[in-house]
Amino acid sequence: MPLRRNPQGLQGLTQIGQGLGTLDREVFEAVAESPSPLLDATMPRLSWAADHSKLWFAVAAGLVATRHPSTVRGAIRGVVSLGVTSLVTNQFAKRVWKRPRPNRATVPLHRQSRRFPTSNSLPSGHSASAAAFAVGVGLENPPLGLGLALLGGLVGLSRVVVGAHYPGDVFAGFGIGAGIAVLGARIVPPIVPTQVLAADPLRVDTPPRPDGKGVVLVINPASGGGTGSRVVDEVREALPAAEIVELGDDADVAAALDEAAQRADVLAVGGGDGTVSCAAGIAVKHGIPLAVFPGGTFNHFAKDIGCDTVAKTVEAIRRGSVACVDLVCMDDDRIVINTASIGAYPRFVRIREKLEHKIGKPLATLYAMVLTLRHAEPVRISYDNKTLQTSLFFLGNSTYLPSGFAPSRRTRMDDGLIDVRILETGRRFARLRIITSLMLGRLERSPLYHELRVPEFSFSVVDGSTILAHDGELGSECTGADFSVKYRALPVFRPLP
Template sequence: MADTRGLAGLLTSADKRVFRFAAARHWPAAEPVLPRLSRAADHGLLWAGAAAAVAVLGRGARSRRAAARGMASLALASVTVNTVIKHAARRERPRLDVVPVIRRLSRQPVTTSFPSGHAASAAAFATGVALESKGWGAVVAPVAASVAFSRVYTGVHYPSDVLAGAALGVGAALAVRGIVPTRSQLPSPGRPFAEAPRLPGGEGLVVVANRASGSAELASVVSDALPRAEVVTCAPEDVPAELERAARRGAALGVLGGDGTVNRAAQAAVRHRVPLAVFPGGTLNHFAYDLGVESVHDTCRALAEGEAVRVDLGRFTPGPDGQAHGYFLNTFSLGVYPDLVRVRERWAPRLGGWPAGVLAALETLRRGRQLDAEFDGVRRTLWLLFAGNNIYQRMGPTPGHRHDLADGLLDVRIVHGGRLPGARLLAAALAGPLSRSPVHAAERMRRVRIGGLAPGTQLAYDGEVTAAPPELVLDKAVEALTVYRPQVLSASAF
């Protein structure tokens, strides 16, 4: 016991000596910066701003995930430190008589000293960001370290408080990763592997870029990365014809645009039996991200090595505009969602995508138009039928990502009719996949037959809306599409 007390005393003495050394030392470059930085980190405001900057400046799914993971890690660290550990430890703050007045904070903390909540939040945010994006982690880490040191520099914490807080912050980020795995931890959706021609520099590749998807700038990036490829940028109305011509004359078909454009490209690639190269260029890029392709350079690497996989296509029969089949890479739906898409597309040019989506949802639910349909001869009233191409894993209250793009299955979810559509849709979302309740049913299926649809019923597939036939069948074209994807995904910085 005496040895234990002696060791604790030595550690406490060393802690105070380091604190006095930091307080007595002159740090000319730090005086105008660290006190302000310490105040900026109060209540997590600095990190909220950093998360917004990462999400906006990153312009990609990885950056958005990094920002979200950083804030989730910060929230867990803050709750753990401020509501549990501080009340248990109750260590007094350092005395300020050795700290120059110019360094002291104008408003001194009133909570106990151990551990440092600022250091915990800084370390949690930086670690969470780095777990998703090493590049953004490297940008954030120096700021986080400066915030942690500022707590000793301004005299509000001992060094051990900061070290303990930082360790707790790192632990919080790792705990969040245990609950919600990072993309690198998830099983690869790229199976089974397929043969595809090697096209170094893009030789033999024809890329069609949809100008309306905001892909004009990325088209130049593709041209620079693949100097031997032919890149055709066109208006939305010209996309189907250009895709057909490109698929006929190219060794592979490339597409740069949103999910609707990628859907058309996939159909052209299947018809002409050429592999597809997808360059993420839309707003959401669901298919590309679920495939594991998050940047132009991911696709370029796969083209250079001839690395590809086979994936399923969802299919509905009959297809739109009198076609034998219609295909969907992501989702098919009947009910309120086609109405929502139609209203959103009408308002989006004036309001922007997200505000238009919110207002469209409110308008669609306010109208409350239910759908009558027959399933295996049984008449049902419903608000929504959702069919996913492959099984969607739940990420929170909504369908998340797919871990297997060649499982041969449809993820079918139905929200039954009744009063209060908004409440029913929310209850269905919270219930999750593969569940049954009075408002919601979810099953894994290979084939769905739907009949008795009234004239004027709309269906939506991959964000496109068209008139639904009176009867249709949903099934799968298993492993019908070959698409380029690197066998080892890039660990690119951003």
């Protein structure tokens, strides 16, 4: 039996469409006829600024200049979304929906745009581009995207005020631009900052030491290219009762720290992360708190506990501000305070840190990754019942941020976890796939990238041995290693809220 059409249903839809069209024209005429000095002064200029997306390209340039990671990513995503939207709107949408432009006779001459467009009215290209850019930026940086969305809304309003579009054209443009930006986020997801949840800091009751009594500082004045000498002078002036043990270049640092710990209430150390790692193990052995003065080249541990200057460490000692942090024990006899690595990871970090202040961290990371993967000697390792080939292996004390293969900071150092990140390079076209994923901001989603956070970790080298570096020291050859967390084992002076 043939299907019967429902003429009443079609007639109802037609009537709804006609009603919306009438409402659209009435709103347009109401806006055109409304006297407003504010609209007269601002809307034509804003509409002109958005011609050919000049406004959004200028905003994008300003966002990139900030060099803030999420802001730069937002600017790039916004511009790409805008470009795709412009192509879809002008080459497809305007040819499918044919609607004549509004009658400008009701629009005051001083409001009208200089060049009246001749293309179809539906949808508004200016509005589509505005929505695409604002939503694209907002996917990476929501607060910034909200502000740009308000600006985009004004751009859409300006197209009605100057007589170029009906309100319905503007809303259609907003929908197309926002939809394309959201679709782009499904293809290349935005980067979501990792949040580390942990318990409150474990404070240790320690008496204030306003003059540094009971503190023994072990330091080489020549360390850090002369930084150690400056630390000695500042500590001597700020903590006159502290004992300062100055070492020579050929001194046995471990023996000096152990001897100092036997008579100290507080063991203080000045130097790089390798020296601090040694001091941490000795402080735990003698059951006394550690104070760290930044006296090395990078001082990653000192920065992460909030003691990136001598003044901050001095203030913590004076106030008796102490909290416990984690340590990682390696093979039961060595302490890791920051990181351990095999393969070419130390080379990767050196290249990245050398360039990131000149060209920005994203480009520096990409360049360092390309060089490292090109020249690195791969290592085959076994862990957790799997065997893989890697050129970059990173292990950190506590969780590092951000996710991906450019970890740079820790917001907490007492979460009881080891942060392990491995790039697998033994699969087909692995290097090309890694570089492509890094360029698209999707490395952490690549099957070649492995990231885990565990309280213990062990690996073994399948073919011979490899060099294991830790805390800035080159280390020695090994055939494998066992790592375990010493949860909140080290009481350390640090600023506390």
